[in-house]
Amino acid sequence: MKIIKLFLIIFILINFSQSKSDIKSEELKNKILKNIRCLICQGQSVYDSESDFAFSIKLIVEKKIYDGLSEKQIYEFLREKYGEWILYDPVLSKNTYILWLLPLLLFLFGGAIVYMNLIIKKK
Amino acid sequence: MKNKIFLFIIILFFIFCFIIFYKGLNNSNIYTPNINNKKDLPIFISKDFYLETEVNSEKIFLDNNFYILNIWASWCVPCRKEHPILMELSRNKSIKLIGLNYRDNLNNAKKFIDELGNPYSQILIDEEGTLAVEFGAYGVPETFIIDKNKKIIKKFIGPLNQKLLKEIKLFLK
Amino acid sequence: MLANQIGYYSLILGLVLSFILSAVSIKDFYNNNQGINQKVLSLSFLQFFFVIISFLSLILSFINSDFSNETVFNNSHTTKPLFYKISGTWGNHEGSLLLWLLVLTLFIFLFLIKSNEQPKKYRILTLLFQQVIIIGFFLFLLKTSNPFNYLFPIPKEGLGLNPILQDPALAIHPPILYLGYVGSSIIFSASLSAVTQNYVSKEWAKHIKKWILISWIFLTLGIMLGSIWAYYELGWGGFWFWDPVENVSLMPWLTLTALLHCVVVLERRIALTSWIIILSIATFMLSMCGTFLVRSGILNSVHTFANDPERGIFILIFLFVLIFLSLGIFFLFHKENNKNLDKIFWLSKEASILINNWFLMYFLSVILIGTTYPIFLDVISAQKISVGPPFYHKLIVPFLIPFLVFMSLGPKLDWIKSKVENKFSLIIFFIISIFLSFFILRKLTPGVLFNTVLISPAFYLFFITTKDLFIKKFKNLSQSIAHFSFSMLLLSILFNSILSLEIITNIKVGEKYNFDKGQIFFQKLEKNKNSNYNSVIGHFKINNNKGKIIYLKPELRIYNQPVTITSEADIKTTLLADTFLVMNLVKGKEYFNIRYQVKPFMIWIWISVLLLSLGGLMSLLKKKYEK
Numbered sequence: 055m056k057i058i059k060l061f062l063i064i065f066i067l068i069n070f071s072q073s074k075s076d077i078k079s080e081e082l083k084n085k086i087l088k089n090i091r092c093l094i095c096q097g098q099s100v101y102d103s104e105s106d107f108a109f110s111i112k113l114i115v116e117k118k119i120y121d122g123l124s125e126k127q128i129y130e131f132l133r134e135k136y137g138e139w140i141l142y143d144p145v146l147s148k149n150t151y152i153l154w155l156l157p158l159l160l161f162l163f164g165g166a167i168v169y170m171n172l173i174i175k176k177k
Numbered sequence: 178m179k180n181k182i183f184l185f186i187i188i189l190f191f192i193f194c195f196i197i198f199y200k201g202l203n204n205s206n207i208y209t210p211n212i213n214n215k216k217d218l219p220i221f222i223s224k225d226f227y228l229e230t231e232v233n234s235e236k237i238f239l240d241n242n243f244y245i246l247n248i249w250a251s252w253c254v255p256c257r258k259e260h261p262i263l264m265e266l267s268r269n270k271s272i273k274l275i276g277l278n279y280r281d282n283l284n285n286a287k288k289f290i291d292e293l294g295n296p297y298s299q300i301l302i303d304e305e306g307t308l309a310v311e312f313g314a315y316g317v318p319e320t321f322i323i324d325k326n327k328k329i330i331k332k333f334i335g336p337l338n339q340k341l342l343k344e345i346k347l348f349l350k
Numbered sequence: 351m352l353a354n355q356i357g358y359y360s361l362i363l364g365l366v367l368s369f370i371l372s373a374v375s376i377k378d379f380y381n382n383n384q385g386i387n388q389k390v391l392s393l394s395f396l397q398f399f400f401v402i403i404s405f406l407s408l409i410l411s412f413i414n415s416d417f418s419n420e421t422v423f424n425n426s427h428t429t430k431p432l433f434y435k436i437s438g439t440w441g442n443h444e445g446s447l448l449l450w451l452l453v454l455t456l457f458i459f460l461f462l463i464k465s466n467e468q469p470k471k472y473r474i475l476t477l478l479f480q481q482v483i484i485i486g487f488f489l490f491l492l493k494t495s496n497p498f499n500y501l502f503p504i505p506k507e508g509l510g511l512n513p514i515l516q517d518p519a520l521a522i523h524p525p526i527l528y529l530g531y532v533g534s535s536i537i538f539s540a541s542l543s544a545v546t547q548n549y550v551s552k553e554w555a556k557h558i559k560k561w562i563l564i565s566w567i568f569l570t571l572g573i574m575l576g577s578i579w580a581y582y583e584l585g586w587g588g589f590w591f592w593d594p595v596e597n598v599s600l601m602p603w604l605t606l607t608a609l610l611h612c613v614v615v616l617e618r619r620i621a622l623t624s625w626i627i628i629l630s631i632a633t634f635m636l637s638m639c640g641t642f643l644v645r646s647g648i649l650n651s652v653h654t655f656a657n658d659p660e661r662g663i664f665i666l667i668f669l670f671v672l673i674f675l676s677l678g679i680f681f682l683f684h685k686e687n688n689k690n691l692d693k694i695f696w697l698s699k700e701a702s703i704l705i706n707n708w709f710l711m712y713f714l715s716v717i718l719i720g721t722t723y724p725i726f727l728d729v730i731s732a733q734k735i736s737v738g739p740p741f742y743h744k745l746i747v748p749f750l751i752p753f754l755v756f757m758s759l760g761p762k763l764d765w766i767k768s769k770v771e772n773k774f775s776l777i778i779f780f781i782i783s784i785f786l787s788f789f790i791l792r793k794l795t796p797g798v799l800f801n802t803v804l805i806s807p808a809f810y811l812f813f814i815t816t817k818d819l820f821i822k823k824f825k826n827l828s829q830s831i832a833h834f835s836f837s838m839l840l841l842s843i844l845f846n847s848i849l850s851l852e853i854i855t856n857i858k859v860g861e862k863y864n865f866d867k868g869q870i871f872f873q874k875l876e877k878n879k880n881s882n883y884n885s886v887i888g889h890f891k892i893n894n895n896k897g898k899i900i901y902l903k904p905e906l907r908i909y910n911q912p913v914t915i916t917s918e919a920d921i922k923t924t925l926l927a928d929t930f931l932v933m934n935l936v937k938g939k940e941y942f943n944i945r946y947q948v949k950p951f952m953i954w955i956w957i958s959v960l961l962l963s964l965g966g967l968m969s970l971l972k973k974k975y976e977k
Contacts, residue, residue: 084852084854088739089738089740091736091738093208093210093315093316094315094316096207096208096650097593097650097651099738101586102584102585102586104934104943106279106280106306106316106937107306107315107316109280109305109306109936109937110280110305110306110307110309110310111310113305113306113307114307114310117307135210135310135311135312135313136210136313136315137208137210137211137734138733138734138735138736139208139210139734139735139736140736141736142736142737142738142739142740142741143738143740143741144735144736144737144741149727149731149733149735150723150727150735152723153719153720153723153727153737153741154741154745156715156719157712157715157716157719157745158745160711160712160715161708161712161715161749164708164711164712165708167708168704168705168708171694171704172694172695172696172701172704173694173695173696180681184677184681187677188674188677191670191673191674191677195666195670197725197726197729197730198642198648198666198725199663199666200729201648201725201726201728201729202646202647202648202659202662202663202666203659204648204728204729206647206648206649206650207650208650208734280937280938282938
């Protein structure tokens, strides 16, 4: 029980602190660009790519940040134009529940096995 | 007994994985965005190719007409190949062709048109490629059919050919 | 020309030898004499010898730019420097498979001559299982990936190799990596053999540990070389991208590390035997699975080889044949231990190793699921999604925190049962770590709370392992060094990622760009001609607000065969940080796009991994210095 609470705290801390920290627009732009896949050089992120497509996307993301759109709204815009594939961070949807939850389930399952194999006694 | 059930489940699992990987081999690993979604025509402001003045999209896609938007560039080799098809399409009075000049040098683009002919009733400049993104395009050439309700009903990625030309003509009926 | 023939027929001979060798060893298996028949050893050497001949023939064809050989034609060019002609031999699909065979046959031969004290039947069975793998690879090579295909008419020039691949780190990366990857085949074969012979014992543990260490050391170094190449060559200043090919090399490393720790337990008592067998099988299966994922074209990656579905199907079937074979043997022959010895006391070193396995298997599952899930989703519901760095970071980083704490405390526990001694110093170190992290990070970064939680356990591990290094001296030196370097690795990676500075901007010659920590001045452009490329070098002067000045000269190279433009970053390395500048052309414009990065502690990342391998090496040589 304590361990579960510890993990929950850590998870919350991560998500919480990331949204609270003061990220400048340049850093935000870089963060978003690293999360977008380039459609022409399909193994690279838009941040790394020098293709025409990457060039255009960089300008668009910059403009949208300037216009005040949030990170989520920018991803939504790109998702609408190009499909889910363009984002490196898979969204938690009915398609990806297994993706996100299976490792965690396996972790808990592994923990159960470890627990069963240990003698826990206090002397 | 418990062991045997366990073994059976594991074997089933691996057979499942094998089937998935086997089928996965036949799928292409290159991603192309879905071309079948019907989307609304985006509203945008752009520059006219010859007049070099700003144009609003609502003034371009006015009439109760079919429009075909074609993204092209002078440096794009397949665009040359598909050009005759565009010329043929432009003879059809019931549709209007709008060209989008993508990431190009204006002089080179003008030379391209002078050399091969102008199938477009209007050409727009997209120097930074940002307008193409509004259409969900990512390269050249790409072609879109826009219907009378201002919806994008079909998208073609790559150069047009005779077969696709027939498909377009069917759409227009 | 002749080299082609020799190379090809050597392979055929090698394959034939597999069958002869298998037959001779099966006969020897039923023979009741003490040691292995000398014939077996000689045949094994002969098989290795033929593969070497084949490999050397291919190298010769590359050196001579013999374009009648299709592989040479596709991957080489007359103007390539000699060193890269040679390394081009294994830098392509067919040649790298020949390298697989080389390592497979070499390792089984070395195993045979180094295992004289081991039971005879065990050694022969290991040889037989290895031959199954070897035969599979011979067939794969000869049927779908022949390095000795003829081309007629003979082309005058080759298609050249990508200039990005002409790099020293990349040249030695495959051989080193394969010694690790493919070396795990011996562990696989030996474990299956040990299971059938009921030989999973303390003696076996001592013997197999050496092979595990060899494979582990090379795999660690191989992965490091790949990252070094990516960092220096690819121009984005990163060293790990969670690309499928990278993931595929990390997964066997995780199982091998877990296996190493389990074997340390087995050396002392009969426990974790199921874990050991399963991990041994899993390591090699992951290597094979990795080969499948990378060479079949099923995944989209920066570094896939030329793809061919026929090859994919062959490896897929081969992989699953091996999986079902291993499953069969495990379930048929593995005997559960005496129930009394099974349970492990919770406060003991064995328990901490069990917990270690638990976490490592979790990390493995994250990487495996992340890499293969898109395939499953695509086949089942035709949806295409991407799984990239954010996924791996979110699922791995939070679990690193308890993992590091367990790693600090685990080695301090005793075998079997432990009373917690020195509780006081452990707690003090813990508190010091938290405060130290907090005060360092307070000044340096906005996300203090989160980063403190992350960095404290890394510091904790660092302090504990440093203390152990000084106090324990030579007792268990290899473990101390390995754990210490791991803590250093994590600290370097964490600080590097938290404190990195990156600036991207467009700049013209003569222009100055100001940012909050300093200024970049684009002084001039210099143009040069080299043997197979023209270069354009940008001279930049960067000064920061503290008055320090650095000159960086990133380069653009314009190759002519094939016509490619590559960008070479200029990196100045100091113990404290790397300064990194890369320059790119912008189409149709007069200005250049530059990326300037300051990356703290980069070199410590490489040093830590080297030290980590050193720890492994010390364990291998332990008997020698402990005497």
